[in-house]
Amino acid sequence: MRTASDMKITIGHLYPDLLNLYGDRGNVACMMKRCLWRGIQAETIEFNTGDSIDFGKLDIVLLGGGSDREQMIVCQNLKRIREAFRDYVENNGVVIAVCGGYQLLGKYYQTDAGRIEGLSLLDIYTEQGEGRMIGNIILRSELSDIPVVGFENHGGRTYINGCRPFGRVLYGGGNDGKSGFEGVVYKNVIGTYLHGPLLPKNSRICDWLIEKALRRKYGPVRLTELDDRLERLANAYICRRFLKKKLARANIMTEN
Numbered sequence: 001m002r003t004a005s006d007m008k009i010t011i012g013h014l015y016p017d018l019l020n021l022y023g024d025r026g027n028v029a030c031m032m033k034r035c036l037w038r039g040i041q042a043e044t045i046e047f048n049t050g051d052s053i054d055f056g057k058l059d060i061v062l063l064g065g066g067s068d069r070e071q072m073i074v075c076q077n078l079k080r081i082r083e084a085f086r087d088y089v090e091n092n093g094v095v096i097a098v099c100g101g102y103q104l105l106g107k108y109y110q111t112d113a114g115r116i117e118g119l120s121l122l123d124i125y126t127e128q129g130e131g132r133m134i135g136n137i138i139l140r141s142e143l144s145d146i147p148v149v150g151f152e153n154h155g156g157r158t159y160i161n162g163c164r165p166f167g168r169v170l171y172g173g174g175n176d177g178k179s180g181f182e183g184v185v186y187k188n189v190i191g192t193y194l195h196g197p198l199l200p201k202n203s204r205i206c207d208w209l210i211e212k213a214l215r216r217k218y219g220p221v222r223l224t225e226l227d228d229r230l231e232r233l234a235n236a237y238i239c240r241r242f243l244k245k246k247l248a249r250a251n252i253m254t255e256n
């Protein structure tokens with residue numbers, strides 16, 4: 001098996017000039033750092049609107065959140081990259097898309113001000129609802145051994161049809177405030193409403209993305225464990241604060 005220093009991850013950060021709400025750039029920093037701590041080389045390439053993108057050079061693609069107005073501008077650029085992005089996804093390319101970026105993976109986002117056409121990479125769609133869903137959110141996800149925590153702030157309600165959700169809502173609104181689902185997982189793509197930023201708060205999810213990217217490029221790999229005691233303490237604090245009784249009953253409270 002390869003040693004870590006032989007391996008390299010290239011992260012493509014799409015449209016940080018527009019999709020840049022809530023410090024989601026922290027997700028890039030987290031992926032870079034968790035690679036570098038393990039001796040895995042990592043670099044990030046930023047693509048602003050209008051730049052051409054060679055998806056063949058990328059191992060992880062990140063799309064952040066944005067206002068409806070910014071999404072509308074981004075949407076005009078998406079047509080040019082749609083086919084290449086679809087090939088990347090179908091070819092098991094790794095994607096993490098947050099909030100506005102998550103909505104853009106779908107067919108459309110219908111707002112009161114007009115329809116924002118998405119990438120149609122996934123069979124999902126979003127419609128603006130009454131009021132915004134704002135606040136802390138906690139999920140149970142198959143991708144993490146402890147609850148996934150974050151912060152949501154969205155006017156859109158996302159309907160994922162038969163797609164696999166990222167998690168089940170333990171606290172907060174999620175995709176539409178009713179279904180109990182949050183986000184979507186398709187192949188190596190995660191779409192989610194969770195800001196936070198997501199990855200520093202949920203190191204398991206960060207490692208899921210890194211592992212999928214390395215596996216796709218190099219074959220089976222095993223990530224070395226990092227010392228995540230602080231992250232797990234922070235997670236336990238949030239869970240205690242928002243769902244003590246519920247979690248104690250379900251016996252999924254974490255203390256370490």
Ligand code: GLN
Nearest residue numbers: 065066068099100155156
């Ligand atoms: N503009 C979208 C909405 O309000 C996404 C918001 C965001 O990215 N936080 O639903």
